[in-house]
Amino acid sequence: MTEKKEILLKIRDLRIEGYSDEKWIEIVHGVDLTLRRGEVMGLIGESGAGKSTIGLAAMGFARDGCRISGGSVEFDGLELTTTAEEDLRALRGNRIAYVAQSAAASFNPAHKLIDQHTEAPVYYRIRKRMEAQEDAMELYERLRLPNPREIGFRYPHQVSGGQLQRAMTAMAMACRPDLIIFDEPTTALDVTTQIEVLAAIRDIVDQFNTAAIYITHDLAVVAQMADTIKVLLKGNEVEEAPTAEMLENPKEEYTKSLWAVRSFKRPQKPRPTSEEPVVSVQNVDAAYGPVKVLDDVSFDVYSGMTVAVVGESGSGKSTTARVITGLLPPTTGRVLFKGEELPPNYRSRTKDQLRQAQMIYQMADTALNPKVQIHEIIGRPAQFYGGLKGAALKSRIDELLDLIELEPAKYFHRYPPELSGGQKQRIGIARALAAEPTFIICDEVTSALDQLVAEGILKLLDRLQKELNLAYMFITHDLATVRSIADEVVVMKQGKVVEQGPKDVMFTPPHHPYTDLLLSSVPEMDPNWLTTLLEERGVDNIGEAADK
Amino acid sequence: MKDVLIIVLKRLGLGLITLFVISILIFGAVELLPGDIAEAVLGQGATEENVAAMRKQLGLDRPAPVRYLDWLSGAVVGDFGNSLVSGSNVSEVIAPRFANTLFLAAYAAVIAVPLAIILGVIVALLRNSVFDRVANVLTLTSISSPEFFLGYILILYLSVKTGYFPAIAKLSSDMSLLEVLHRTFLPALTMVLVVMAHMMRMTRAAIINLLASPYIEMARLKGTPAWKVIVKHALPNAWAPIINVVALNLAYLITGVVLVEVVFVYPGIGQLLVDAVTKRDFPVVQACCLVFAATFILLNLAADVGSILTNPRLRHPK
CATH class of the missing domain: 3.40.50.300 (P-loop containing nucleotide triphosphate hydrolases)
Known part of the structure; x- marks a missing residue:
């Protein structure tokens, strides 16, 4: 990021309240966020940190039982907190898209993938149905889904979890949005499947120069995906820095504790010799x-x-x-x-x-x-x-x-x-x-x-x-x-x-090849880990290794 | 689709077994009724010998299991024996009456089912609004009122006071369909009011139940308008419970309408059953009960098949 690009999303002093025990309680306490075109920001924190809530607020959306109570969310010059619901709706799926945590639960079981894909572009009259289908197949191919011309005509339960997650990323791209919110898109996946999805997301975001907010609780994952990382704790910002800097030199105590979380390691015990196994x-x-x-x-x-x-x-x-x-x-x-x-x-x-x-x-x-x-x-x-x-x-x-x-x-x-x-x-x-x-x-x-x-x-x-x-x-x-x-x-x-x-x-080492595949698929903190791994394995083999 | 066929055949087999068990129950229950046709026909002054002779003539002196088998073997080929009162063939007595009941049920269903589902979708869309509450109160009132009461209210306002519709739904064979529809409108409307609430509330509940699903949130985040979220994304996944309630209510329209038939003097099977019970006309009672049971089983089977067909996992296996 050498030259400063145009600011796409500007959140200032965002406050969100949730309704519980018959009163409104503030759950996000004044968070700022600035995202430029084509940039990827990682939001990281534990559950309850307000990551998803902030991500949805960037679409002007609050879940049932939540409301945006203060601050401003400015998307490409438009103030979302004061915009009418009808106009907000016209942005969603069109200029701002969302990729949910569990694609298996977020695709409607009653409709074919491609019909769900084409719903938004057809509705917004961006493409005719047939064009939209053609475009969907192209996106499926770019995301290296198997049988890209056929897979869209299946129902969600006929497609594996990792493939669904890629299909959902393709769906988010349907209207070529300016911004995509990725809400823990790989958390529900196996490590081997996670890699293919991460690689696919990174590719497509690069290709279309889409800005993204990448929400996760996994540091190693965010290190692969984001240009900058923002750490959140209980609805407050802890710190924000470019990825490399954040990994090398976290400033706040809380961030350091997150980084150190895998420190617990107990000594390995040998197998008792005389005893019978339990x-x-x-x-x-x-x-x-x-x-x-x-x-x-x-x-x-x-x-x-x-x-x-x-x-x-x-x-x-x-x-x-x-x-x-x-x-x-x-x-x-x-x-x-x-x-x-x-x-x-x-x-x-x-x-x-x-x-x-x-x-x-x-x-x-x-x-x-x-x-x-x-x-x-x-x-x-x-x-x-x-x-x-x-x-x-x-x-x-x-x-x-x-x-x-x-x-x-x-x-x-x-x-x-x-x-x-x-x-x-x-x-x-x-x-x-x-x-x-x-x-x-x-x-x-x-x-x-x-x-x-x-x-x-x-x-x-x-x-x-x-x-x-x-x-x-x-x-x-x-x-x-x-x-x-x-x-x-x-x-x-x-x-x-x-x-x-x-x-x-x-x-x-040496490992059995499958053990090796599992071990090498665990993301590491090194921001270049994914790139290096992809080069080692050869891009085209990734999906296959995981689909087997 | 082969799996679906197997499931349907299995359910059908189970239905037949159920029907068989019910036939035993019906026969047993009729046996338990005090008095028999011989005593009823001959009256109090009859001598023992007369009654015995009458029983012998009607075959009532044989042991119950023999008579049951006799009856069952006739019933499976549609021969329910002769009415003890009129002597005419039971099937011939029941068939036109049952056709009338089916007609009235279909008439009511054609109005009630689409109306209930559409209203259910609308109240789900406008949930917790004034419209939702008013619709709820009205349908609950109609379901809580006894059918005959609803019937009389309708007669009072739509027939006696205004004269729009006839109060008595007597049919004759030379009427045109339009005339029949006009004449039976009030009983049909009464039944619509009785069954609507249940179906509407289930539609509303089944849809609202799904609104917390991730795929509904996803649809909203794609910018889908609210009505489309309900109709296109929630409703297709809500069919299974709705279909089951619809089937139960259709069964009720056929088997539970005795009072409505009485109020409107409609020549349906319900009235026939009540008459037969008071006259101890056992073959007619048994046949009516069996027809009711078969209706229930078939409609529930249809509901099962309907739920299966609306489930994409079963329709499109991996």
Whole structure:
């Protein structure tokens, strides 16, 4: 950015209020933002920082239950906060476009991709329907979607997540907007798929010289995409700087803490030599109906150790967990618990066998009954497995709340919706602990959480493992998490174990090609990482590597 | 499409089994009614011998399972036996009456279904406005009032006071369609008022339920006008619950209209059923019940198929 281009978007002292508990509460407290034509600005921060809200405000849009209460949003000379709704609507999809976090949820399931693509250009009379379709196919081709002339005539559920996300970027381009808001466009994707989408977005933004606001909580991703980065915290700006400068020399404490978030790393433990494994999965095959989903899966988990099971979505990680817990009886193979074979179906297992293996889920939001108080959620397994009642139960619940570092007096009678994401996940952990298990399956327990919060959960899990000598099976697609807490790693692909071994061995070359693909796909803080990687792999292979 | 066909065939099979179970229930329930036709026909002065002879003549002396099988084997080929009262063939008695009921139901449905869905879409678009509230209050009032009451109110204002429509919906074979439509307008309108609220509110709820979906927000952020967001983006995904409620109400239009028929002296199947029960004319009662049951099952089947056909995941498998 040598010459200063024309200013496209100028936000000054933007204040946004949200309606909750029957009053308006300010959630964005006077943020400034200046974006020039063709520039990409990264907005970064934890959830609740107001990133999306600010992004939408740049379109003059506030979600239901929110309102822009002060400040100005000036887009290409037009003051959006005072413009009539009808005129604002004429900008949206036309001069300012939006790319949502989950393309799978943001495409209308009832219409073909191309019909949704052409809706805006036809409505705005920019193109006739046939021209718009032709243009859509061209954009699909530029975004390296497979079968660009045909893919648009499919329904959203017939297209994979990464392809949908590219199709949505193509849709945003339909009217050749001046500005695109990307709202966490790759957060829901696997690392391998993320790369193809990142590359596609960067290309298309370059080609059309479109300005963009790129919202994410992933620093390494924003480093690849943005010219400047703005860090937000709880509706306030922390700092803003050009990308390279921000990465090398963050000024504020908060920014530094974000940068340092992956610092947690515990020492790797060796496998005990004399002991039997707590859980031993032996040559397991499993199927959903006629579809085979697990193929000869074997690995052991020893007490006090963490085995991380990694792989992309659809690789069979969660299915393995379902086999171990007895929810899905395997077609062949067996699961041993401390040397004893477990009945394949959980219905035939004894209460004690059920007690020994517990689960913690990815979405604490949906895994906790919102209408039940915390003490009941935690108390239920203590009652069921431990037979505790009255004062004994109460003191056990207090003990469990202490264990997960939540003050018993304060949280005993609360309901899940009153808690933050991290606190809810802690309740999920306490519920698993209440059964006094020896083995816990953690299914993507940190992937819905912000990095700082996730780190807290990982530390807690580590402490509990030391204190209670627990064995963990840690399902994740996030290799940074694996680096920080695993002792052993199992890499899965399409229902098969591709490679397994101690962590230090797994993270040192030479790797199995698939492990290598996974590892090299994890974005790094280096702003040139994506460019270098694309050159190494060859641009045309990226999509294919991920689509396989 | 092959999957859809298999699902439909499965549902159809289940429907037949259900109908079979219902036939047992109907037969059993009729058996439980106190008294039989022999006693009813011969009156109180009849001697034991007379009653026994009458029973033998009508075949009522045989054990219930035998009579059930006899009845069922006739019913599957459409022969429900003869009316015990008039002696005429039950199918011939029921057919014209059922046709009348179907006609009235279709008449009411043709008005009520589109009107309810269009109104539902409009109130969803104008949700929480005065129009929304007024529409809600009016339809709720009409659904909460007993049918006969609504019927009499309509008669009072549209027939007695103004003379626009006849109060009695008697039909004769030489009427033109227009005449029939005019004559049956009041009963049809009564039924429209009875079933509209349910369908309209479900349409509204099903649409509003979807408005928080990411794809609706996406449509708005593409600059789609509000009416188009509702009609093009929300409605196509809301069909499944709407279709189910429509089917339930259509079934009600056919099986639940006895009172309306009585009020307007309309020669439908409901009145026939009530008459048959009071006269202990069991073959007619059983046949009517079975026809009602079959109607219910078929309409629910149609609703299932409708919901499947509006789901793109099932229509266009991967």
